[in-house]
Amino acid sequence: MHSVLAGRYRLERQLGKGGMGSVWLAEHLALRSWVAVKLMDPAIAATPEGAERFRREAMxxxxxRSAHVVQVLDYGVHETTPxxxxxxxxxxxxxxxLEREKRLAPERTVAIMTQVARALGRAHGAGIVHRDLKPDNIFLVREDDQELVKILDFGIAKTPSSTFGGMETKTGVTxxxxxxxxxxxxxxxxxxxxxxxxxxxxxxTCECMTGVRPFDGSTYGELLLNICARPIAPPSSQGFMLRGFDEWFAKATNREAEQxxxxxxxxxxxxxxxxxxxxGVALSGQPAYFPSGTGQGAAPSVSSVSTSQALDELRRSTKPSPLPWILLGVVLLLGGVGALVVLLRQKPTRAAPAPEMSAPAVASPLPAASASGEVALAPATPEASSREPTEPPAKPLATSKAPATRESAAPVTPTTAGPTAAQRCYRDPFSGQVRPTSSAAPGGASTFGCKQDPFTGKYKRL
Structure with missing residues (x-):
């Protein structure tokens, strides 16, 4: 294409294309010098907002007048194309x-951002806010051994109405x-x-040093959620360790603009x-940290997105966190266990139940001795064995009937029947000791076979 624009710029070839239009390499026919010509997209130029935005960019x-802002040489409308x-x-x-080198050295990043700050300082002093600052709009020019930085594309810049006139940005438009x-x-x-x-x-700056964008998302709604609501991840979460940089980034990206x-x-x-x-001084305004997505896809240029649409997407992407309910459940569980332990410790000790008294049984007469002098004893029945306590109670308990009186509390002396002679015994209801029936068993007490220990003199049930 070798069209002549406005009678003095011959278009040679297209250098690039963006959302607003295209940029061409052109020759100034009168000055014999090469320039860059930006042509507005005809569809956008047909709208009053688009044409006004293009004019404001030029102005x-x-x-x-800054060495770090691209110099505008001319502006006009050719036929219907600004x-x-x-x-x-x-x-x-x-x-x-960044696409080629992935990340930059901190010193080079500082040099680039210093020149960006000079350009923005001049713009902010004139009441101009760029509003679309991004790596695509920062141009690096190599001049001998120096790297010169230029700011491009003031197409959506916010300018003072009194100076540039035109249309104001509407509330609710992103x-x-x-x-x-x-x-x-x-x-x-x-x-x-x-x-x-x-x-x-x-x-x-963070993208230059870490190689990833600090705010990203798989959907537009998730991206807005990461920017506006979720805790912001520090650069160190990407493995970039520079003392003080996390605090610097936290202050620079505080969601409260005045901070x-x-x-x-x-x-x-x-x-x-x-x-x-x-x-020296620690930077303040550090928000909570939360790793966000770090994808490296091409940045979609959004020139006008309804806030209501963005908020709808944001609501669909928002999921309530179960963490508060989990913590509440743990607290309630621990509280219940603690209360149970306290109640168990304070519960009074219950008295031991009284031993079950067997029904009165008639004592059987002693069996007759055999010719050898041994006494044949009938084995105790299982019912009788199960009714007898195996150990004496810790403390005798009162019953509804008056207990039989003890005839003697004196220890029982071994009988002359010999240490191995079998006898009939009963259990003393007061002391729980096994005594022979020869020591006046109380009326109604059940008897059983027993032997006397030759060493201790005590009687034991057979």
Whole structure:
């Protein structure tokens, strides 16, 4: 294509294409010099908002006399197509540099952001807010051994109405590239000021040093949620360790705009101290940390997105956290266990139950002795064995009937029948001891076979 634009710019070839239009390499026929010409997309130029935005870009960039802002040489409308003539830059965008090198050294990042701060300082001083600062709009020009930084594309810049006129941004309309937008910009607030550019500077700085974007998401709603609601992950969560950088990033991306740095120069000055290791005062305003997505897909350029649509997406992406309910359940469980332990410790000791008394039985007469002198005893029945307590009770308990009186409390002496002679015995209901029937068993007491221990003199049940 070798069309002549406005009678003085011959278009050679297309250099790039964006959401607003295309950029061409062109020759100024009168001056015999090469320039860059930006042509607005005809569909956008047909709308009053699009044409006005293009005009404001030309006026905003032309009003900023800075070595770090692309110089605007001419502006006009050819037939129905608005065009913008700019100086031709030889180099690459920061986005292209990051795509090739993945990450930059901290010292080089500081050098780039220092020049960005100079350009933004000039713009903010004139009441101009860029609102679409991103690596694609930061151009790196190599001049001998120096790297010169230029800021491009003031197409959606917010400018003072009294100076540039035109249309104001409507409340509820989101403008910018979402990965680098501040929370107030995402929410479509009308009162967006220069501090939204400071947020974008911090995000770009983090991306340069860590190689990943600090705010990302698989959906647009998730991205907005990470920017506006979820805790912000520190750069160290990406494995980048630089003392003081987490705190610097936390202050620069504070969701409360008034808690951020006061100017672009203050932001980059604090960054320079962090990189040099001379940061003295701890930075405040650090939010809670939460790792967010770190995908490296191409940044979608969103020029106008309804806030209601974004909030609907945000609500669909929001899931209530089960953690508070889990913690509540644990607390209630521990409290219940503690109360049970206290109750068990305070429960009074119950008295031991009284031993079950067997029914009175008639004592059987002693069996007759055999010719050898041994006494034949009938074995005790199982019912009788089960009714007898195996151990004496710890303490005799009173019964409804009056107990039989004890005839003697004196210890029983061994009988002359010999230590191995079998006898009939009964259990003393008061002491629980086994006594022979020869020591006057109480009436009604059941008897059983027993022998006397030759060493202790005590009787034991057979």
């Amino acid at each position: 905003a960039a032309a009003s900023l 065009y913008l003539v700019m100086e031709l830059l030889n180099g690459e965008s920061l986005a292209g540099c 403008m910018g590239t979402p990965y680098y937008m501040s929370p107030e910009q995402v929410e479509g607030k009308k009162a967006v000021d220069f501090r939204t550019d400071l947020w974008a500077m911090a995000v770009i 951020r740095f006061a100017s672009a120069q203050e932001l980059v000055s604090a960054l320079r101290d962090v990189v040099a290791g001379t940061a």
